[in-house]
Amino acid sequence: MEPQVLPAALAAHAPALLVMIPLIMSAPAAMIKNGRVAWVIAVLSVGAALAMALEVFLATRADGAIWSYAMGGWEPPFGIEYRIDALNAALLLLLGTTGFLALLFAGPSVADEISRGKRSLFYSAFLICFAGLSGVASTGDAFNLFVFLEISSIATYAIIAMGWRNDRQALTASFNYLVMGTIGATFFVIGVGFIYMTTGTLNMADQAQAIAAMNGNRAVEVGFAFILVGIGLKAALFPLHQWLPNAYAYAPNFVTTFLATTATKVAFYVIIRYSYDVFSVHTGFVSNAMIWVITPLAIAGMLVASTQALFQNNVRRLFAYSSVAQVGYMMLGLGMATSLGLTAGMIHLINHAMMKGALFMALGAFALSYGIRRIDDFKGLGQVMPVTSAAFTVGALSLVGVPFTVGFISKFYLIQAALDAGWWWAVAAILISSVIAVFYVYRILVAIWVTPPGESDKAAPKRVPLAIAVPLCVLVLANLVFGVYAEPIVSIARAAADAAVYGGVTP
Amino acid sequence: MVEIVAERFTYAVILVLMMVGLYAVIATGNLVKRMVGLSIFQTSVFLLYIATAKVFGGGPAIFDYDDLAYGTIPEDAIYANPLPHVLILTAIVVGVATLAMGLALVVRIREIYGTIEDDELSEIDHDDELKKGV
Numbered sequence: 001m002e003p004q005v006l007p008a009a010l011a012a013h014a015p016a017l018l019v020m021i022p023l024i025m026s027a028p029a030a031m032i033k034n035g036r037v038a039w040v041i042a043v044l045s046v047g048a049a050l051a052m053a054l055e056v057f058l059a060t061r062a063d064g065a066i067w068s069y070a071m072g073g074w075e076p077p078f079g080i081e082y083r084i085d086a087l088n089a090a091l092l093l094l095l096g097t098t099g100f101l102a103l104l105f106a107g108p109s110v111a112d113e114i115s116r117g118k119r120s121l122f123y124s125a126f127l128i129c130f131a132g133l134s135g136v137a138s139t140g141d142a143f144n145l146f147v148f149l150e151i152s153s154i155a156t157y158a159i160i161a162m163g164w165r166n167d168r169q170a171l172t173a174s175f176n177y178l179v180m181g182t183i184g185a186t187f188f189v190i191g192v193g194f195i196y197m198t199t200g201t202l203n204m205a206d207q208a209q210a211i212a213a214m215n216g217n218r219a220v221e222v223g224f225a226f227i228l229v230g231i232g233l234k235a236a237l238f239p240l241h242q243w244l245p246n247a248y249a250y251a252p253n254f255v256t257t258f259l260a261t262t263a264t265k266v267a268f269y270v271i272i273r274y275s276y277d278v279f280s281v282h283t284g285f286v287s288n289a290m291i292w293v294i295t296p297l298a299i300a301g302m303l304v305a306s307t308q309a310l311f312q313n314n315v316r317r318l319f320a321y322s323s324v325a326q327v328g329y330m331m332l333g334l335g336m337a338t339s340l341g342l343t344a345g346m347i348h349l350i351n352h353a354m355m356k357g358a359l360f361m362a363l364g365a366f367a368l369s370y371g372i373r374r375i376d377d378f379k380g381l382g383q384v385m386p387v388t389s390a391a392f393t394v395g396a397l398s399l400v401g402v403p404f405t406v407g408f409i410s411k412f413y414l415i416q417a418a419l420d421a422g423w424w425w426a427v428a429a430i431l432i433s434s435v436i437a438v439f440y441v442y443r444i445l446v447a448i449w450v451t452p453p454g455e456s457d458k459a460a461p462k463r464v465p466l467a468i469a470v471p472l473c474v475l476v477l478a479n480l481v482f483g484v485y486a487e488p489i490v491s492i493a494r495a496a497a498d499a500a501v502y503g504g505v506t507p
Numbered sequence: 508m509v510e511i512v513a514e515r516f517t518y519a520v521i522l523v524l525m526m527v528g529l530y531a532v533i534a535t536g537n538l539v540k541r542m543v544g545l546s547i548f549q550t551s552v553f554l555l556y557i558a559t560a561k562v563f564g565g566g567p568a569i570f571d572y573d574d575l576a577y578g579t580i581p582e583d584a585i586y587a588n589p590l591p592h593v594l595i596l597t598a599i600v601v602g603v604a605t606l607a608m609g610l611a612l613v614v615r616i617r618e619i620y621g622t623i624e625d626d627e628l629s630e631i632d633h634d635d636e637l638k639k640g641v
Contacts, residue, residue: 143594150601154608161612168619169632175612179532182545182605189552189598196591197559374639 004058011055015069015082015138018052018092019148021045023131026124035119039107042123046103046130050096053134057089061495068140076140077203083140086499090346090492091137091269098261098353099130101471102361106254108465109364113252114162122162126258129155133266142192142202145270146185149234153181156263160251173246180243184233187226194223195278208278221285227274228289235267237294237331238301241324248320253364256316260323260360261353268330268349272342276500281337295335299429301328306436313374318440319359322399325433326352332426333414339501340417346493347413351398351406354482358395358475362388365472369462375444380453388464389448391476396441398479401434405483413490517558524551536625538616542609549602553595560591 003011010017025045029038060067069082076083084092103126114122132152139145157178163170196202198219199210211220233240244264248256279286302325309321326348333345365388366381382389398405411430418426482489512519528551531544568586575581617623620631 143597147597147601150605154601154604157608157612161615164615164619167635169635171612171616171619172628172632175538175609175616178605178609178612179541179545182609183529183532183548186549186552190555193552193556193559202590202594 004055006051006055010052011059013069014052014055014059015067015084016071018049018056018096019131019135019138021048021052021131022127022134026127026131029127030121030124032120033117035111035114035116035123036107038120038123039103039110042106042127043100043103045127046096046099049130049134050100053089053092053096056084056138057093060084060086060089063495064499077201077206080144081140081203081205082138083205084138086492086495087272087497088137088269090350090496091265092134093492094265094350094353095130095133095137095262098357099258101357101474102254102258102261104471105257105361105364105468107467109254109368109468110252112368113166113254115165118162122159125155125158126255128152129159129258133262136266137269140204142195142204142207144202145204146189146192149188149270150185152263152266153185153234156255156259157181159255160247160259163251163255166252167250169246170250173243173250177243177247180233180240184230184240187230187233189230191223191226191228191230194219194226198223204273204278208280211279215283216285224274224279224286224289228271228293231267231270231274235264235271235331236324236327238297238305238324238328241301241305241327244324245317245320248323249314249317253360253367256320257357257360257364260319260356264323264327265349265353268327268334268345272334272345272500275334276342281501287337290335290337294331295426298328298331298335299426301325301331302429302433303436306433306440309440310436312440313376315375315378315444316360316363318375318444319356319363322437322440323352323356325437326356326399328433329410329414329430332430333417336417336421336423336426338417338421339497340413340420342497342500343490343494344410344413344417346496347489348410350489350493351410351482354406354475354478355395355398358391358472358479359399361468361472361475362392362395365464365468366392368468369464375447378444378447379451381447382449383453385464387469388472391472392448393445394476394479396445398483400437400441403483404480406479406486406489407483409483409486409489517554521551521555521558524548524554538613538623538625539610541625542606542613545609546602546606549598549605553598553602556591556595556598560588562587 006014022045025041029041032038056067065085067084068076070076071080071082110119110122129152132148132155135148136145136152139148157174160177161171161174195207198214198217199207201207201210214220236244248260275281275286275290281287281290305321305324305328309318309325312318312321329348330345333341333348369385394405398407401407401411411434415427415430525548528544528548532541532548535541535544562585565585565587568589570580570584613623620628622628
């Protein structure tokens with residue numbers, strides 16, 4: 001691969017470095033006592049990973065380009081291969097960008113929520129989580145994928161539990177996530193085992209060839225089912241989402257911001273990789289799974305989770321339920337099993353990261369200034385924190401899908417894809433779910449802007465520090481700019497979907 | 508019927524272990540017992556991998572290289588597939604890390620809530636939420 005932005009010596013190993021830098025730097029971050037220094041280390045290493053992701057993204061921009069990196073010089077299919085095409089390159093870039101922005105926001109937010117002695121360990125665990133997610137997104141080896149999945153998950157359990165100082169429910173939420181997450185990961189291993197038993201290989205590209213030759217083999221199909229359920233659990237596919245609302249509601253604000261923008265997306269990517277790349281979506285078994293399993297669950301998730309969100313008083317849990325509904329939108333795009341549908345799913349994946357990033361970051365700013373979480377506490381917030389409230393409002397409107405925001409673009413493409421497939425009932429479900437979203441967002445916005453503030457409690461807020469204001473503004477601007485000028489996101493998503501559907505070759 | 512089970516005896520054992528583990532995770536309210544169930548469930552998957560690696564009459568893939576060039580194996584050698592063993596070594600490490608993380612959480616929950624029974628925990632959480640007016 002030609003070096004794009006980095007010096008050639010670094011560029012040649014970019015796929016490995018983008019995982020290894022955060023993983024190795026987690027050790028010094030853990031050894032340093034000073035939380036501020038650990039934060040600087042984390043920012044630098046995630047920044048370096050972002051540069052590598054950009055390099056990888058630019059190098060695989062050409063039609064059908066695949067960057068196959070043999071780890072340690074052991075050639076695939078025997079060695080571990082890092083295989084990057086337009087699909088994972090887009091995901092890696094998203095992961096690096098949102099990780100970097102969230103980490104900037106972490107500086108003041110973590111200093112507020114985590115006790116002094118634990119901060120450097122917290123950043124260390126975060127770096128491990130980030131490395132794990134990048135590893136899942138870049139590896140081309142099924143078992144390697146499992147190990148990275150577990151690396152990121154175990155670190156996630158630890159950083160979610162760190163929210164216990166604000167609310168002790170973080171501990172039980174984290175424990176429930178651990179139990180369900182481990183069952184999901186074990187299901188994934190069972191699935192990989194079945195596929196390994198029949199194909200005799202762990203390299204995903206190699207498996208794809210072997211599977212294409214054994215159409216209708218029951219063991220392989222059972223393997224696919226196990227993988228779908230296991231990763232569906234990690235992706236919070238309805239009804240496997242039970243761990244998500246509490247985990248998001250009680251984790252530290254920074255953790256929620258990071259997880260909401262990345263974790264479920266990476267799991268969603270694994271589902272795409274397996275159902276489109278390793279298995280062919282055109283074989284009867286997988287296309288049946290798409291139409292009869294993924295699509296109904298996606299629509300049920302969109303409607304039920306949105307309705308559940310209506311009845312939440314804790315704002316973060318409300319948006320967590322909304323996240324489950326949004327996963328439903330992405331899954332619906334996947335379930336259509338067409339290039340248009342998958343493009344819509346990828347567009348929503350990227351856009352949802354922007355909206356939820358902005359929303360949870362604004363909630364973090366509110367929490368930093370007032371330590372509030374319930375809708376009742378949001379009364380009159382628009383008068384005392386107008387700028388942050390405005391940012392929150394943009395994110396919320398984007399979530400509903402108001403024109404000139406990215407949310408509108410997502411829904412526009414999703415509805416277009418549904419109409420193209422002739423699925424009028426899916427269009428109806430999208431519209432109903434959007435109307436429900438109007439109601440739950442309306443409740444919060446009315447509390448912020450219309451209801452007068454309570455008597456005493458809103459005195460002299462802490463100023464929102466620059467480290468929160470800057471990433472928040474970047475995300476809000478992205479929401480607006482890409483809502484008007486959607487071409488960059490759409491072309492990235494289309495390239496990613498084509499890479500998945502046609503194996504990287506645009507017809 | 509008996510023959511079918513007898514031929515697949517290892518798989519039958521693995522299946523039983525798997526269900527025992529999964530049932531323990533779902534049915535028990537004690538968090539430590541839940542971790543035990545999770546471990547049994549994971550271990551059954553390890554056994555599944557190891558069982559598939561076994562080749563009848565095959566031993567470990569270790570050969571005398573006195574009269575062989577380094578890295579070559581005798582042509583008529585029968586040996587078990589070593590790859591699943593390596594995979595499971597990694598998976599065991601992952602399992603131990605998960606168990607450690609889970610037990611650490613249980614210890615913390617015991618310190619802060621004073622109980623590790625699931626129904627009592629949900630009751631306390633429910634009361635907490637009512638107190639906060641959620």
